[in-house]
Amino acid sequence: MLEITNLVKRYGHDEAVLKGLDLKVEGNSVVSIVGASGAGKSTMLRCINRLVEPTSGSIKLNGNELVNLKGAELRRARRKIGMVFQGFNLLDRLTVMENVLAGRLGYVNLYQAISRRYPQDDIERAFVLMERVGIAHYANKRADELSGGERQRVGVVRALMQEPEVLLADEPTASLDPRTSEQIMILLQSLASELSLPVLINIHNVAQAKTYTERIVGLRHGKMIFDGLPADFNKDALDAIYGGIEAPDDAITEPPVEERSHDFV
Amino acid sequence: MTSSDAPSTAPRTWRKPPFIANPLLRYGLIIVAAVYLVWAFGSLPFNWARISEGLPRAARIFSGGFPPNLERYELLLTGFKESFQIAILATLLGVFLSIPFAVMAARNIAPMPIYIIGRAVIIVSRSFHPVIVAILFVAAVGFGPLAGILTLTLYSIGFVGKLLAEEIEEIDWGQVEAMKAAGAGYVAILFYAVFPQILPRQVGLSMYQLDSNLRASAVVGIVGAGGIGGTLMNAFGRYDYDFAFAILLIIIAVILLSEGVSGWVRKKIW
Amino acid sequence: MVDHAQQLADRIWQRYDRKQRLIRYAVLLATLMVVVWAVRDIDIFWPWVWDAPNQISGLGARMWPPSAEGLNGIIAALIETVHIATLATFLTIFLALPVAYIAAQNTTPNRACLWLGRFILVSSRSVNTIIWALLFVAIFGPGVLAGILAIVFRSIGFIGKLMGEAIEEIDRRPVEAMEATGASKAKVIAYAIVPQVMPAFFAIVILRWDINIRESTVLGLVGAGGIGVILQGAIDTFAWPTVATIMIAIIVLVLIGEAVTSLLRSKVL
Ligand SMILES: Nc1ncnc2c1ncn2[C@@H]1O[C@H](COP(=O)(O)OP(=O)(O)OP(=O)(O)O)[C@@H](O)[C@H]1O
Ligand SMILES: [Mg+2]
Numbered sequence: 008m009l010e011i012t013n014l015v016k017r018y019g020h021d022e023a024v025l026k027g028l029d030l031k032v033e034g035n036s037v038v039s040i041v042g043a044s045g046a047g048k049s050t051m052l053r054c055i056n057r058l059v060e061p062t063s064g065s066i067k068l069n070g071n072e073l074v075n076l077k078g079a080e081l082r083r084a085r086r087k088i089g090m091v092f093q094g095f096n097l098l099d100r101l102t103v104m105e106n107v108l109a110g111r112l113g114y115v116n117l118y119q120a121i122s123r124r125y126p127q128d129d130i131e132r133a134f135v136l137m138e139r140v141g142i143a144h145y146a147n148k149r150a151d152e153l154s155g156g157e158r159q160r161v162g163v164v165r166a167l168m169q170e171p172e173v174l175l176a177d178e179p180t181a182s183l184d185p186r187t188s189e190q191i192m193i194l195l196q197s198l199a200s201e202l203s204l205p206v207l208i209n210i211h212n213v214a215q216a217k218t219y220t221e222r223i224v225g226l227r228h229g230k231m232i233f234d235g236l237p238a239d240f241n242k243d244a245l246d247a248i249y250g251g252i253e254a255p256d257d258a259i260t261e262p263p264v265e266e267r268s269h270d271f272v
Numbered sequence: 273m274t275s276s277d278a279p280s281t282a283p284r285t286w287r288k289p290p291f292i293a294n295p296l297l298r299y300g301l302i303i304v305a306a307v308y309l310v311w312a313f314g315s316l317p318f319n320w321a322r323i324s325e326g327l328p329r330a331a332r333i334f335s336g337g338f339p340p341n342l343e344r345y346e347l348l349l350t351g352f353k354e355s356f357q358i359a360i361l362a363t364l365l366g367v368f369l370s371i372p373f374a375v376m377a378a379r380n381i382a383p384m385p386i387y388i389i390g391r392a393v394i395i396v397s398r399s400f401h402p403v404i405v406a407i408l409f410v411a412a413v414g415f416g417p418l419a420g421i422l423t424l425t426l427y428s429i430g431f432v433g434k435l436l437a438e439e440i441e442e443i444d445w446g447q448v449e450a451m452k453a454a455g456a457g458y459v460a461i462l463f464y465a466v467f468p469q470i471l472p473r474q475v476g477l478s479m480y481q482l483d484s485n486l487r488a489s490a491v492v493g494i495v496g497a498g499g500i501g502g503t504l505m506n507a508f509g510r511y512d513y514d515f516a517f518a519i520l521l522i523i524i525a526v527i528l529l530s531e532g533v534s535g536w537v538r539k540k541i542w
Numbered sequence: 543m544v545d546h547a548q549q550l551a552d553r554i555w556q557r558y559d560r561k562q563r564l565i566r567y568a569v570l571l572a573t574l575m576v577v578v579w580a581v582r583d584i585d586i587f588w589p590w591v592w593d594a595p596n597q598i599s600g601l602g603a604r605m606w607p608p609s610a611e612g613l614n615g616i617i618a619a620l621i622e623t624v625h626i627a628t629l630a631t632f633l634t635i636f637l638a639l640p641v642a643y644i645a646a647q648n649t650t651p652n653r654a655c656l657w658l659g660r661f662i663l664v665s666s667r668s669v670n671t672i673i674w675a676l677l678f679v680a681i682f683g684p685g686v687l688a689g690i691l692a693i694v695f696r697s698i699g700f701i702g703k704l705m706g707e708a709i710e711e712i713d714r715r716p717v718e719a720m721e722a723t724g725a726s727k728a729k730v731i732a733y734a735i736v737p738q739v740m741p742a743f744f745a746i747v748i749l750r751w752d753i754n755i756r757e758s759t760v761l762g763l764v765g766a767g768g769i770g771v772i773l774q775g776a777i778d779t780f781a782w783p784t785v786a787t788i789m790i791a792i793i794v795l796v797l798i799g800e801a802v803t804s805l806l807r808s809k810v811l
Contacts, residue, residue, distance in 0.1 A: 058721065079726075081724075082724040082725070084724070085722060085723065085724035086724030088722070090722040092718075092719060096715040096716050097716065097719070098716050098719075098720075099713075099716070100737040100740070101733070105733075109720060109723060109725070109733050110723055111723075112724065112725035113723050113725055117726070117728050162719075169724070
């Protein structure tokens with residue numbers, strides 16, 4: 008169970024991007040998070056696995072507090088949180104199999120990682136999952152030789168290799184054509200129930216959100232303004248989330264420059 | 273994996289496909305590399321007795337070198353002045369002389385035998401480190417800045433000439449044809465259709481070359497071709513380490529400064 | 543109205559052009575003055591200059607024909623030169639990579655490391671190989687070790703700077719993905735950074751090896767091993783035909799080095 012309480016995130020001295028979010032996701036539900044660009048969807052997801060440092064608030068995964076973890080503890084927590092990215096974020100020059108096995112990096116030791124001598128169980132699991140999504144025959148192909156849909160399947164399998172307790176997907180279908188993006192959504196939906204895994208999906212496509220997920224959360228300017236079933240997500244909700252000709256503070260909440268390059272590794 | 277007819281119960285293994293597929297070649301290369309390293313290390317004449325004295329000597333040199341001593345700054349100024357003069361004159365001569373050699377070495381405007389001569393001059397002058405050229409010029413014309421100027425002129429001809437020849441090979445041929453159609457002779461074509469096209473590049477290159485000549489002028493002095501290098505060599509030879517370190521630090525400062533200035537000017541020009 | 547605007551534009555254009563022209567003349571004049579100063583002030587005995595062509599052709603005549611005597615020694619020295627360049631390049635790799643890592647904005651552990659890394663790179667690059675050699679000959683005595691160290695110390699700056707730039711240019715999204723799996727720093731480097739900088743690494747090392755071959759031909763002039771030692775010996779004994787042979791040998795070596803580099807480049811990259 009993922010439990011977010013009063014989550015606040017502020018970049019530098021700007022206005023807060025997330026202004027006290029509360030969200031509870033239980034069991035194997037698939038939740039979609041919708042909202043206009045800049046609403047804070049990615050920020051929220053990244054706060055969960057701490058790619059972004061929350062300013063304040065609490066995030067609990069199965070009872071464990073995540074926001075104040077450091078070093079090895081943080082890494083141990085992260086391996087229980089799978090993430091799928093909009094741009095796939097694959098290791099382009101490595102093979103599909105290496106990309107998939109990279110999901111185990113939190114579990115194996117450095118020697119195993121560098122020599123690619125993963126435990127037999129991991130390799131077996133990799134093949135099973137790759138077969139499940141239909142990319143097993145590409146095991147030794149370089150990741151950048153695959154098509155977009157295939158690449159995102161690699162991304163999904165990599166996240167599942169972590170044996171996650173929750174799966175985060177940040178616009179997993181935004182770089183894909185409509186057909187392929189439907190396939191990926193179906194895949195995420197069915198994997199969630201097969202592995203009884205809660206899944207959070209940031210998504211712009213409201214139709215897909217309604218079709219493939221069982222709960223919709225709407226964000227606007229860092230606040231949750233809708234939380235309910237797809238059936239209840241009507242025109243009014245849509246207007247509240249995306250309508251914005253009259254929105255006075257649009258200009259303030261969307262600073263044009265982003266400075267992301269400093270903190271990593 | 274569906275295509276494999278092995279029973280699906282058998283444990284599947286996976287190894288990273290090796291970088292070089294052919295095992296013979298792969299292990300062969302590794303062995304060759306290992307053997308080479310052993311051979312190279314083994315065959316080099318290391319004088320271990322002398323080397324083992326190195327650490328105390330290093331300590332003596334560095335303690336003798338600090339703090340760097342600027343008492344004889346006049347000597348230092350004279351050395352730098354000479355290096356600077358060498359660099360300027362060599363750049364000027366080199367940049368001018370590189371034009372005819374570049375014309376000779378450009379395939380599109382030089383006839384074949386001339387082209388070969390031009391290329392050969394450029395290749396030869398690029399093959400030799402300036403210090404080697406300097407030592408020969410010192411032997412020919414004696415110690416002093418003249419040898420340094422000759423050396424760096426040749427060095428500049430090699431470097432600028434090569435880049436300029438490539439530039440000429442890529443000029444817009446239409447302008448040349450227009451001049452030909454107007455009945456211009458070979459020299460007129462060079463001056464009106466070729467040189468204007470390469471001039472901007474040449475100005476940038478001269479700035480770059482001035483910078484690298486200044487660097488090189490600090491070292492040709494080591495074999496007696498004038499400039500600060502000679503001063504440095506003398507200080508080292510007389511175990512005058514505090515003066516030597518002062519020179520070294522100032523060389524570094526000057527080089528950084530000249531790199532910055534040359535970069536700034538080139539950015540301004542382009 | 544239109545005419546007036548036209549005039550105004552013309553005038554502004556004129557003034558701008560005049561300013562530019564002025565700058566141009568000023569630069570030209572300054573250059574000219576510097577050159578005149580350099581020519582008049584430089585410590586050259588001018589009669590020697592007019593005599594220089596004679597002297598140079600005289601030296602050329604004494605060199606001709608190159609002598610085949612001592613060819614075995616020359617070839618041995620050439621091989622030693624190659625060894626120095628290769629071993630030094632090989633050793634440099636191990637020293638330059640950590641420096642590149644701490645000198646790259648995006649991987650450096652902290653500010654202090656960043657500045658330390660940059661300091662190492664700048665000092666390495668601004669001291670010429672032959673000056674490094676001078677220093678190491680003073681410390682370790684004449685011989686190949688001084689030569690190898692000189693090349694290593696100069697190459698650290700070169701390889702380190704270019705590798706640092708390569709690291710700064712990587713795509714950081716895979717890095718983020720690896721961090722999200724809970725991988726440690728070392729594993730993130732091994733999976734997300736190393737593969738990305740590999741092509742640049744090979745290109746840079748091959749390029750530096752080619753340069754090092756050239757550089758190691760002069761080490762011997764300050765006693766740091768290689769072909770330069772016998773070149774110096776031949777010049778000291780006025781054995782000009784041998785000098786010519788050595789020069790030809792150096793050209794051959796450099797051309798072979800260039801051929802090997804372009805072969806390696808086409809095979810590896
Ligand atoms: N690293 C950062 N530094 C500063 N501001 C940031 C940073 N990352 C995001 N922001 C700002 O935070 C706000 C929310 O960004 P976020 O990426 O969470 O939006 P989003 O809802 O995911 O939008 P999209 O649908 O376009 O992906 C934006 O105004 C953005 O400019
Ligand atoms: Mg986003």
